[in-house]
Structures are given as structure tokens and as C-alpha cells.
Amino acid sequence: MELGWLLWGTAVLLLLHVLMELSPSVNFALRIGFYCLLCVVSSALAAVACLLVNGGRTVKNMRIIRATVRTFKYFFGLKFEVKGLENFKVEGPAIIVSNHQSILDMMGLMELLPDDCVQVGKKELMYMGSVGLIMYLGGVIFINRKSTSSAKMVMSEVAKTMVAENVKVWVYPEGTRNCTGDLLPFKKGAFHIAVQAQVPVIPVVYSSFTSFYNPKTKLFTSGKIKVEVLPPIETKGLTSDDVTDLTDRCFSTMRETLFRLSGRPSEARDSS
Ligand SMILES: CCCCC/C=C\C/C=C\CCCCCCCC(=O)SCCNC(=O)CCNC(=O)[C@H](O)C(C)(C)COP(=O)(O)OP(=O)(O)OC[C@H]1O[C@@H](n2cnc3c(N)ncnc32)[C@H](O)[C@@H]1OP(=O)(O)O
Numbered sequence: 001m002e003l004g005w006l007l008w009g010t011a012v013l014l015l016l017h018v019l020m021e022l023s024p025s026v027n028f029a030l031r032i033g034f035y036c037l038l039c040v041v042s043s044a045l046a047a048v049a050c051l052l053v054n055g056g057r058t059v060k061n062m063r064i065i066r067a068t069v070r071t072f073k074y075f076f077g078l079k080f081e082v083k084g085l086e087n088f089k090v091e092g093p094a095i096i097v098s099n100h101q102s103i104l105d106m107m108g109l110m111e112l113l114p115d116d117c118v119q120v121g122k123k124e125l126m127y128m129g130s131v132g133l134i135m136y137l138g139g140v141i142f143i144n145r146k147s148t149s150s151a152k153m154v155m156s157e158v159a160k161t162m163v164a165e166n167v168k169v170w171v172y173p174e175g176t177r178n179c180t181g182d183l184l185p186f187k188k189g190a191f192h193i194a195v196q197a198q199v200p201v202i203p204v205v206y207s208s209f210t211s212f213y214n215p216k217t218k219l220f221t222s223g224k225i226k227v228e229v230l231p232p233i234e235t236k237g238l239t240s241d242d243v244t245d246l247t248d249r250c251f252s253t254m255r256e257t258l259f260r261l262s263g264r265p266s267e268a269r270d271s272s
């Protein structure tokens with residue numbers, strides 16, 4: 001009986017392996033499916049650990065989440081090469097902004113997440129079962145993207161509490177995933193918070209995933225991601241009139257870094 005199960009199991013695994021080799025779509029679906037399963041199962045386990053260790057919603061839970069998610073890269077053959085971590089060593093709170101390419105970004109995020117740092121996420125994520133629960137327990141700030149006034153109100157509240165509670169806040173200023181190898185125009189919420197709280201903005205750039213991950217062509221292989229934490233941009237003395245300038249400055253620096261890290265030729269940069 002047990003031998004029968006073993007043979008069946010081996011046959012199914014072999015078949016999946018062959019299908020993955022033959023069809024990029026099957027390979028993509030299985031790898032993404034496995035990633036989601038890993039997120040769901042480890043979120044459930046991590047939620048129990050968070051509740052036992054810290055008792056409820058607190059940024060301290062991010063340490064447990066970070067340690068868990070840092071193991072995921074080994075399943076997918078992903079390597080991170082990180083530079084500039086010393087730029088996180090600013091005194092007190094800061095806004096961290098980074099490019100957002102895919103749901104796989106959670107691995108890159110946790111690879112360098114500093115202590116006492118929460119993220120801003122769309123409120124729909126809260127309803128993703130155990131994944132929503134772990135985000136809630138980790139202190140993720142949920143915003144309603146469909147209501148500008150409500151999102152702005154939450155962001156302004158964040159500007160006050162991040163200073164009072166001495167936490168850093170991680171925002172994806174593109175406001176949505178974008179896996180084209182370029183940046184979408186930045187939304188200004190992160191920069192408004194930085195100016196309101198008079199805290200520095202620390203840009204983080206991940207190289208383009210397109211060489212190993214592309215949902216359009218169903219590409220998902222192993223790969224290397226270069227990451228750079230750029231020097232903090234001070235906001236002391238800036239007012240709301242300076243937000244557009246601050247946003248543009250940050251966008252240009254990050255775009256230049258993205259192209260450099262991704263080895264994009266300079267002619268392509270100039271023509272886009
Ligand atoms: C253990 C296993 C675990 C498994 C893994 C699971 C989980 C890991 C755990 C945790 C990780 C969590 C990671 C979560 C990632 C989530 C990623 C996302 O969800 S990205 C999407 C959501 N984020 C954003 O949208 C942020 C960026 N957006 C903005 O900043 C926006 O500006 C906005 C505040 C949302 C508002 O957007 P909207 O489109 O409605 O309006 P505009 O941007 O056009 O702004 C209109 C207008 O208002 C001005 N403005 C904006 N903000 C402010 C403000 N705070 N104060 C004053 N004014 C503001 C803006 O400048 C515009 O005016 P103007 O045009 O005149 O400049």
C-alpha cells in the first residue's frame with residue numbers, strides 16, 4: 001500500500017517536472033502557485049507565532065515575518081545582491097520608497113527591511129485570508145485607493161504616528177505593480193508624509209525582474225536581483241510647495257539607478 005503511494009507520488013512529480021520543462025505556462029503557473037501556497041501556509045504559522053510572542057498587532061511581529069520570508073528565495077533560486085544598507089542608519093523615523101514589480105517583491109522587501117518599519121498597502125490585501133491576517137498583525141497600514149480623501153487622511157495620520165512611535169514607513173510610490181523594467185509616474189502620498197513629518201526619504205531600487213520573471217511571456221526562472229539603498233534625501237524645512245520637486249527628484253534618481261542596475265543601455269534611456 002505504502003509502496004503504491006510512493007510510486008504514484010514519484011510519477012506525479014516526474015510528470016510535473018516534464019510538463020514544467022516543456023511548457024513555460026505550466027512552469028509559471030506551478031511556481032506562482034507554489035509561491036502563493038508558501039505565503040498562505042507560512043502566514044498561518046507565523047500568525048500563531050506572532051500571537052504567542054507579541055500578543056497582537058505590533059511592528060515587532062515584522063521580525064518574525066521577515067525571518068520567515070527570508071527563507072523563500074531558496075525555493076525559487078533567487079539571489080539578492082544588496083548595496084547601501086548603511087543608508088538605513090538614519091536617526092529616527094524615515095519614509096522608504098521603492099519600485100514595485102510583482103507579488104514576488106515581498107521577498108526583496110523582507111531581505112532588507114529595517115527594524116521597526118511598516119508598509120503601506122491597499123486595503124484589499126487585508127481580505128486575503130492568512131496573508132491578510134499576517135499583514136494586519138505586522139502593522140501594515142491599509143489605505144483605500146478608491147477614495148483619495150480617505151487615503152490622504154490615513155497618510156496624514158501616519159505622518160503623526162510615525163514620529164510619535166519612531167517607526168519607518170515603506171511606501172511603493174508607483175501605487176501598483178509594474179513589471180516593464182521602467183518606473184510608473186510616482187504618486188505623491190509618500191512625499192507628503194515625509195514633508196509633513198519632516199523626516200528623510202530613503203529610496204530603494206530593485207533591478208528589473210524582466211530577465212527571469214515576466215507574467216506576459218510566462219517566464220519565471222531563477223535569477224539575481226541587485227538592490228541599492230540610496231542616500232537619504234532630507235526634507236527639513238520643506239513645505240507642501242516643495243512636494244512636487246521632491247517627488248521628481250526622487251523619481252529621477254531612482255529611474256537612473258534602475259536602468260544602471262538592470263544594465264539598460266543609455267540609448268534606450270534617452271529615447272524613453
Ligand atoms: C510570513 C509569511 C508572509 C507572507 C508574505 C505576506 C506578507 C508580508 C507582510 C507584510 C508586507 C506587506 C507589504 C504590503 C505591500 C503592499 C503594496 C501595495 O499595496 S501598493 C498599493 C498601495 N500603495 C499606494 O498606493 C501608495 C502610493 N500612493 C499614494 O501615495 C497616493 O498618493 C494616495 C495617497 C494613495 C492617493 O492616491 P490617489 O490616486 O487617490 O490620489 P493622487 O495620488 O492623485 O493624489 C491626489 C492629490 O492629493 C495629494 N496628496 C496625496 N497624498 C496627500 C497627503 N498625504 N497630504 C496632502 N495631499 C496629498 C496629491 O499630491 C494630489 O494633489 P496634486 O495633484 O495637486 O499634487
Ligand SMILES: CCCCCCCC/C=C\CCCCCCCC(=O)OC[C@@H](O)COP(=O)(O)O
Pocket residue numbers: 035036037039040100102103104105106122125127128129130131175176177178
Ligand atoms: C479567504 C480568502 C483567501 C484568499 C487567498 C488568497 C491567496 C493569495 C496568496 C498569496 C499571495 C501572496 C501575496 C503576497 C502579498 C503581495 C502584496 C502585493 O504585491 O500586492 C499587490 C499590490 O501591491 C498592488 O496591487 P495591484 O498591482 O494594484 O493589483
